[in-house]
Each structure stands twice: as C-alpha cells, then as structure tokens.
Amino acid sequence: MRTSEKTSTLVFIPCFSGAPWSAEQLAPYGDAPKRTLRLPEGVDDIERYADHVESAVADLDDFVLVGDSFGANIALALATRRPRGLRALVLSGGFAANPVDSKPWKALMRAIGKDRGPLYRQLTLRAHAHRLASPFDGEGQVPWSEARSRELFLANTPAASFGARVQASLTADYVDVLGRVQVPTLLLTPSHDVLIGENASKIMLAGIPDAREVVLPRTGHMFRFSHPAGYATAVKDFLAALPSTRQDADA
Numbered sequence: 001m002r003t004s005e006k007t008s009t010l011v012f013i014p015c016f017s018g019a020p021w022s023a024e025q026l027a028p029y030g031d032a033p034k035r036t037l038r039l040p041e042g043v044d045d046i047e048r049y050a051d052h053v054e055s056a057v058a059d060l061d062d063f064v065l066v067g068d069s070f071g072a073n074i075a076l077a078l079a080t081r082r083p084r085g086l087r088a089l090v091l092s093g094g095f096a097a098n099p100v101d102s103k104p105w106k107a108l109m110r111a112i113g114k115d116r117g118p119l120y121r122q123l124t125l126r127a128h129a130h131r132l133a134s135p136f137d138g139e140g141q142v143p144w145s146e147a148r149s150r151e152l153f154l155a156n157t158p159a160a161s162f163g164a165r166v167q168a169s170l171t172a173d174y175v176d177v178l179g180r181v182q183v184p185t186l187l188l189t190p191s192h193d194v195l196i197g198e199n200a201s202k203i204m205l206a207g208i209p210d211a212r213e214v215v216l217p218r219t220g221h222m223f224r225f226s227h228p229a230g231y232a233t234a235v236k237d238f239l240a241a242l243p244s245t246r247q248d249a250d251a
Contacts (some may be wrong), residue, residue, distance in 0.1 A: 007237035008087045008239070009033040009063045011156035013053055014091075015224065016165055019156040024142070024223060028232030034058050035060075037155075039071075039102075039149070044164035046172040050077040057083070066090040066235060068224045069196075070165060073172055080180040088242055089181065090235055095200040096207065097173040109166050120159040125150045134192040134220020144226035152225075178207030185211040186238040188231065191218040 010032055012021040018039035026034055041051050053074060053216050057063055064087050067075030072094020112124045129149035137144035153162070157163045185208045199228050205211050219227050 007033075007062045007144075009035055009057075009060050010235075011053070011057055011060070011063050011065050012036040013065060013067040013075050014039050015069040015071050016162075016169075017152050017156045018161060018165075019152060021224075025214040025228045025232075026231050029236070030138050035063075039074075039161075039165075041158060041161045042164050043161075044167040046073055046168050049074040049168065050081070053078050054083060057085070061085045062087055064088045064090065064239065067092070067094060069093045069221065070169065073169070073174075076174055076178075077172070077180070079183065079185075080174060080177045082180065082182060083172050086183055088183050088239065089185040090188060090238065091185065091204065092224060092231065093190055093193060093196055094187075094204070096175045096178060096204050097198055098170050099200045109170065109247070115240050118160045120162065122155065124159075124162065128153065131195045133219050134190065134194070134222070136192060136218040137220050137222060137226050139218060140223070140226030141229050142220050142226055148225075149222060175203060175207065178204060179209060181208045181211075183210070184238075184242055186235065187211055188234055189213055189215045190221055190223045191211075191215055191217050192219070193221045195221050212238075 008055045010029060012026070012034065014020055014037070018126035020036040026036065035055070037056050039049065043049055062085050065075040065079060067073070067090065069092070075089060076091060076094065076096060079086060112127065129146040132149050133146050187201045187204055201213055205213050214225065216223060216230055216234060221229070223231055
C-alpha cells in the first residue's frame with residue numbers, strides 16, 4: 001500500500017513577496033515530490049490567489065499545501081473549498097483574518113500600499129522589512145537581516161503588487177469558515193512575530209477541527225528564509241504522523 005509520505009506532493013505557496021521557494025529552502029525535503037509557484041502580480045483578492053493555486057494543483061490527486069505568511073492565508077482559503085486530493089495543510093506565520101486591529105496602522109498600511117518609485121523602494125520596503133525582523137534572524141542556518149528582506153522585495157515584488165496584496169490582506173476574513181477545513185493542519189509559528197502577533201494562531205487553532213501548533217523557538221516571521229532546516233523538520237515530523245494511507249485517513 002502506498003504511504004502518504006511517498007505519494008503526497010508538497011505544494012509550497014509563497015509569502016507576501018511572491019517569490020517561490022528557493023532550491024535551498026526545498027533541499028531539506030529530500031526526494032519528496034515538490035511543487036512551488038510564484039504569486040500572480042497585481043491581484044488584490046485572496047480568493048483570486050486561491051483560484052491560481054487551485055489551477056496549479058488541478059492535476060494532483062494527493063497533495064499537501066504549505067503556505068507561508070500571506071501564502072498561508074491563500075492556502076487556508078483554498079482548504080476551505082475542500083479541494084479533491086488535499087491530504088493536509090501547513091500554515092506558517094499565517095492568519096485567518098487581517099491580524100492588524102489598530103485603525104491608525106490599517107490606515108497607514110493602505111497609504112504605504114499606494115507608494116511608488118523611490119517612496120516604495122526607500123520608505124515602504126524599509127518599514128516593512130523592519131516589521132518582519134526579529135532578534136533571532138541572524139542566528140539561523142541562513143543568517144537573515146532587514147537588508148536581506150528589503151532585497152527580497154526589491155527583486156520580486158513590484159510596487160503595484162505590494163499595494164494589491166496589502167488590500168487583499170486587509171479584506172480577507174476566514175474566521176467564520178475555519179470549520180470547513182477537514183484535513184490535518186499544522187500551525188507552524190515563530191516564537192517572535194511582531195507583524196502577525198500571538199492571536200492569529202490561537203484563532204486558527206480554535207477554529208480548525210484537526211489543528212495542532214508547533215512553535216519554533218528563537219525564530220521570527222522570516223523563518224522560512226533564516227531557518228529552512230528547522231522549518232522543514234517540523235513539516236516532515238507532522239507529515240510522518242499523518243495516517244499512512246488514504247484508506248486510513250478516510251476511515
């Protein structure tokens with residue numbers, strides 16, 4: 001009989017930058033079937049991002065969604081549709097609804113989402129990189145920094161796409177439909193996350209029927225980049241504990 005670990009394709013959904021998983025980030029998963037993708041540009045609605053991912057997995061009959069940050073919200077949106085073949089869900093540093101509850105900060109997010117040119121490159125991206133940072137970024141297997149976060153966005157994220165994704169983040173809300181997720185779910189949480197905060201994972205943990213949380217110590221929001229080996233180990237441990245066959249999973 002086939003095992004979940006051998007047959008499930010791991011589908012990696014990017015963060016706000018839109019950049020697909022790099023070879024370095026995928027390497028710890030070894031020979032497991034893998035697929036990653038780049039987010040479409042200029043899209044301002046999470047459901048449309050979910051449409052994009054749903055099309056990308058349409059040929060798969062056994063897959064696991066691994067969504068990072070903004071990508072976790074996309075993965076969650078798709079999981080609420082209960083797509084055929086979805087075996088499990090991994091949400092890292094994610095949220096079910098916009099975690100920013102401060103009206104002034106929401107207004108600021110909308111304002112900086114409209115920045116273009118030098119304002120985007122020098123102001124918006126520096127402010128965003130600062131919000132992404134943690135004291136532990138430099139300790140990772142791949143030492144990270146605010147400068148590297150800014151470089152990531154400069155290389156991968158046009159200003160118009162940044163603004164569109166801000167709008168998508170502010171309007172997404174899946175809190176009331178978390179119960180539709182009917183697959184085992186791992187909430188992979190960094191120990192320090194100023195951007196997302198503590199309540200986001202608590203809301204998902206309470207609302208998703210078969211959810212469990214793993215907090216990676218001494219990590220920040222960018223742990224997919226700074227701690228790829230530790231991140232992958234947590235994902236692989238979760239997958240190894242899944243029912244060994246689809247028959248077991250459906251029993």
